Amino acid sequence: MPGFEIFGKEEQKEVNDVLETGVLFRYGFDGARNGHWKAKTFESEFANLTGVSHCHLCSSGTAALSIALAACGIGAGDEVIIPPFTFVASMEAVILAGAVPVFADIDETLCLNPESVESAVTERTRAVMPVHMCGSMAEIEKIKDICRKKDLILIEDACQSVGASYKGRFLGSFGHMGCFSFDPVKTITCGEGGAVITNDKELYLRADAYADHGHDHIGSDRGLESHEILGANYRISELNAAVGLAQLRKLDYILETQRAHKKAVKEALSQCPGISFRKIPDESGDSATFLSFFLDDESRTREAAKELAKAGVDGCFYWYDNNWHYIRQWHHLKQLKGAARLPLQLLDKYPDYSRINLADSDAVMGRTISMQIKLSWTWSDIEKRIKKLKGIFS
Numbered sequence: 510m511p512g513f514e515i516f517g518k519e520e521q522k523e524v525n526d527v528l529e530t531g532v533l534f535r536y537g538f539d540g541a542r543n544g545h546w547k548a549k550t551f552e553s554e555f556a557n558l559t560g561v562s563h564c565h566l567c568s569s570g571t572a573a574l575s576i577a578l579a580a581c582g583i584g585a586g587d588e589v590i591i592p593p594f595t596f597v598a599s600m601e602a603v604i605l606a607g608a609v610p611v612f613a614d615i616d617e618t619l620c621l622n623p624e625s626v627e628s629a630v631t632e633r634t635r636a637v638m639p640v641h642m643c644g645s646m647a648e649i650e651k652i653k654d655i656c657r658k659k660d661l662i663l664i665e666d667a668c669q670s671v672g673a674s675y676k677g678r679f680l681g682s683f684g685h686m687g688c689f690s691f692d693p694v695k696t697i698t699c700g701e702g703g704a705v706i707t708n709d710k711e712l713y714l715r716a717d718a719y720a721d722h723g724h725d726h727i728g729s730d731r732g733l734e735s736h737e738i739l740g741a742n743y744r745i746s747e748l749n750a751a752v753g754l755a756q757l758r759k760l761d762y763i764l765e766t767q768r769a770h771k772k773a774v775k776e777a778l779s780q781c782p783g784i785s786f787r788k789i790p791d792e793s794g795d796s797a798t799f800l801s802f803f804l805d806d807e808s809r810t811r812e813a814a815k816e817l818a819k820a821g822v823d824g825c826f827y828w829y830d831n832n833w834h835y836i837r838q839w840h841h842l843k844q845l846k847g848a849a850r851l852p853l854q855l856l857d858k859y860p861d862y863s864r865i866n867l868a869d870s871d872a873v874m875g876r877t878i879s880m881q882i883k884l885s886w887t888w889s890d891i892e893k894r895i896k897k898l899k900g901i902f903s
């Protein structure tokens with residue numbers, strides 16, 4: 510899965526370009542930088558790849574979510590519908606914007622169930638933020654239709670699904686804005702980094718300004734630039750952008766390798782009784798970072814996760830018990846009300862998350878195991894893995 514597995518000469522070359530000039534800042538220093546604009550180059554290549562008109566590269570995926578929410582004007586008291594299976598950053602970004610996360614159920618796509626989204630809409634709903642989990646897609650067209658019908662903003666959290674597509678169109682390009690992460694364990698990495706993409710110039714300009722204290726980036730004197738909005742510092746450095754640029758150019762290779770590795774393991778596993786697979790709305794667009802499968806019930810699944818670990822089949826996740834990816838263990842969120850842990854004084858707007866019922870999501874997550882697909886596997890590694898899987902499941 511992660512780009513760090515193939516960190517090599519290409520990344521070193523890009524980083525060296527930056528080190529040789531000493532210009533680590535992504536803006537200005539036109540003379541000293543010797544023609545190297547790593548962040549800007551990444552942005553134009555990534556926009557090209559995803560088929561959108563604008564990209565802003567920033568310091569993390571979490572920053573990307575905050576930037577998108579701010580650019581879309583989502584703030585105090587606005588409800589944002591999100592799934593309970595994600596990384597905590599999705600929920601954090603909504604709360605730190607002063608907005609209220611409202612959880613809708615997931616289904617066997619491991620992403621938001623469109624029907625559950627529709628029934629979670631209230632008069633305070635401003636946005637829906639589907640998360641394309643584990644390398645593959647939500648029912649994004651159906652969710653987009655709901656947003657259109659109800660006049661809601663659509664922000665895609667595609668942090669785990671760079672390079673994945675639905676019916677030939679890249680994830681992240683369906684919504685008003687799409688967000689990506691290039692942290693050290695994502696498909697491609699900047700070390701730390703993230704990006705927002707959009708086809709809306711106005712949203713892009715706001716995102717670009719918000720990520721840099723409101724600077725409009727017009728003119729050649731930074732001190733004389735205007736600031737029409739307040740912002741923050743979510744800038745990426747040229748060093749991180751340089752790493753990302755080399756990684757981005759390896760994305761095709763990464764996807765091709767993952768898809769081949771996943772296909773082999775999935776074929777073998779599909780011959781085992783009692784196993785079914787995650788529903789993927791468009792199989793051909795799967796980025797294949799994970800192979801997610803279901804067993805019959807929670808106790809069998811938890812037992813299987815233990816057997817996999819014992820047999821040395823590494824990289825298998827039982828998310829239902831994971832502290833970071835599923836709401837069940839988000840005790841800090843559930844204590845928001847009681848312990849007043851929130852850094853904002855908006856507590857009366859928040860539901861009591863400890864009482865939330867997501868039985869449909871629990872039923873799916875309790876039966877799910879996700880296996881990370883590695884780039885560095887050799888075919889002999891894959892054969893050994895398949896043998897162990899057959900020993901456990903057939």
Ligand SMILES: *Cc1c(COP(=O)(O)O)cnc(C)c1O
Binds near residue numbers: 569595596691
């Ligand atoms: C990784 C991730 C993020 C946050 O990205 P960072 O770059 O680590 O801040 C947000 N959402 C999801 C679904 C993620 O997996």
